[in-house]
Amino acid sequence: SYKFWSTQPVMKFGESQDKPIEEGPLKVQKIEDIPTEPAPLGVQGFDWVTMDLTQESQLKEVYELLNGHYVEDDEAMFRFKYSTSILQWALMPPGWKKEWHVGIRGGKSLCAFISAVPVQMRIRGKSIKGSEVNFMVVHKKLRNKRLAPVLIKEITRRCNLEGVWQAIHTAGIVLPKPASTCRYYHRALNWQKLWEVGFSPLPPNSKPAYQIRKYAVPDQTSTRGLREMQLKDVGAVQSLLKRYLDKFELTPEFTSEDVEHWLLNKNGKTGDQVIWSYVVEDANKQITDFFSFYCLESSVINNQKHQVVRAAYLFYYATEAGLTAPFDPKATKVRLNALIADALILAKRYKFDVFNALSLMHNGLFLEQQKFGPGDGQLHYYVFNYRLNPIAGGVDKKNRL
Numbered sequence: 486s487y488k489f490w491s492t493q494p495v496m497k498f499g500e501s502q503d504k505p506i507e508e509g510p511l512k513v514q515k516i517e518d519i520p521t522e523p524a525p526l527g528v529q530g531f532d533w534v535t536m537d538l539t540q541e542s543q544l545k546e547v548y549e550l551l552n553g554h555y556v557e558d559d560e561a562m563f564r565f566k567y568s569t570s571i572l573q574w575a576l577m578p579p580g581w582k583k584e585w586h587v588g589i590r591g592g593k594s595l596c597a598f599i600s601a602v603p604v605q606m607r608i609r610g611k612s613i614k615g616s617e618v619n620f621m622v623v624h625k626k627l628r629n630k631r632l633a634p635v636l637i638k639e640i641t642r643r644c645n646l647e648g649v650w651q652a653i654h655t656a657g658i659v660l661p662k663p664a665s666t667c668r669y670y671h672r673a674l675n676w677q678k679l680w681e682v683g684f685s686p687l688p689p690n691s692k693p694a695y696q697i698r699k700y701a702v703p704d705q706t707s708t709r710g711l712r713e714m715q716l717k718d719v720g721a722v723q724s725l726l727k728r729y730l731d732k733f734e735l736t737p738e739f740t741s742e743d744v745e746h747w748l749l750n751k752n753g754k755t756g757d758q759v760i761w762s763y764v765v766e767d768a769n770k771q772i773t774d775f776f777s778f779y780c781l782e783s784s785v786i787n788n789q790k791h792q793v794v795r796a797a798y799l800f801y802y803a804t805e806a807g808l809t810a811p812f813d814p815k816a817t818k819v820r821l822n823a824l825i826a827d828a829l830i831l832a833k834r835y836k837f838d839v840f841n842a843l844s845l846m847h848n849g850l851f852l853e854q855q856k857f858g859p860g861d862g863q864l865h866y867y868v869f870n871y872r873l874n875p876i877a878g879g880v881d882k883k884n885r886l
């Protein structure tokens with residue numbers, strides 16, 4: 486039915502199934518036609534608010550709302566626990582706008598939130614000034630009252646007022662219409678704990694001791710020249726990443742400020758580290774490879790022994806081995822496996838329990854060999870107000886893998 490989504494400028498199921506379509510915006514509007522005030526909430530005691538996340542107290546309010554009410558798995562065993570440092574990182578990148586941190590207060594308490602951050606995105610050949618919408622949440626007691634469409638329309642209005650007409654967002658649920666669909670893969674680092682919290686099953690005919698041995702990793706990394714990324718690497722990493730992302734159909738276009746923000750560990754304002762980035766520097770001082778992962782904990786909802794699972798999420802990476810002409814899938818596979826094997830070692834060293842990755846970019850080249858297993862979650866990617874041909878998850882546009 487999609488009572489709300491059928492009114493929005495998004496693609497319909499069945500569209501662009503058979504033959505390629507011309508890509509571009511669905512609905513074209515002018516800023517002067519966009520209302521300058523939000524639609525009234527129409528409920529006594531509930532008000533729109535713009536959150537100021539530079540204020541510790543307001544950041545904390547968003548943190549608390551998400552911590553109690555944000556995304557859970559289907560069986561309600563785990564719930565994402567975004568730290569205040571990760572929220573600062575995710576919600577205040579270069580060009581961030583306070584007006585795009587939108588809340589609803591009922592009396593004094595924050596009971597709903599939605600956000601957007603600016604992103605320059607490239608869809609196949611076209612560069613688009615867009616936004617990325619994330620962290621939509623409604624307090625559990627206010628669910629199923631059609632507040633989500635109200636939040637979505639308000640963030641759309643605020644984007645439109647800034648001349649932003651396209652947006653990207655992801656969800657576990659199916660809406661009209663995914664631009665791409667990926668699967669989550671998980672690689673146990675602390676198998677015993679993952680088993681105790683009910684995340685990893687004990688396969689039939691296996692024993693805990695066998696599983697623990699299966700997922701053990703060496704103490705030391707093995708790639709020569711691997712070291713932590715530093716400020717002086719930003720330019721080299723930006724150019725390497727740009728050339729690498731050029732192989733894919735839907736990507737961000739990062740300025741050097743973006744690379745610095747998204748990849749360089751500044752050790753958070755509150756002290757806990759969000760992002761881990763490593764480069765490989767060769768004998769000629771050239772940066773030939775890099776990889777990164779970020780930290781996102783999940784609360785374990787009902788467990789005596791464990792409160793949180795500490796997960797590393799594979800973020801951006803690139804390697805010169807994948808940039809030869811013609812593309813050399815074998816060499817790329819060998820190099821990516823070496824890099825990801827080292828990423829697992831580092832994640833283990835920093836006490837992560839699990840390493841997660843999606844079936845995108847060239848991840849298909851290492852997931853199996855590095856002992857990742859498919860999860861039951863899918864992640865759908867959506868592009869708002871844009872007509873496009875489907876993007877295959879984890880498929881390189883020139884080299885089907």
Ligand code: YNC
Pocket residue numbers: 486487488489490491554555556557616618619620621622623624627628629630631632633634637640641644645649650651652653654655656657658660869
């Ligand atoms: C969702 N995740 O289909 P229809 S992801 C989009 N994304 O509409 P109600 C969603 N739409 O089917 P509730 C959605 N979830 O009738 C539901 N919907 O057309 C649609 N969960 O609204 C749904 N966070 O208020 C239906 O539902 C309508 O009270 C129903 O609220 C939903 O952040 C929600 O999973 C998700 O807090 C807020 O369940 C609530 O249930 C909740 O009756 C736990 O809503 C946390 C959670 C979602 C994480 C995320 C990305 C959000 C993207 C939103 C779309 C942005 C479009 C681009 C806008 C900018 C454009 C420009 C320029």
Ligand code: MG
Pocket residue numbers: 623627628629630631632633
């Ligand atoms: Mg609702």
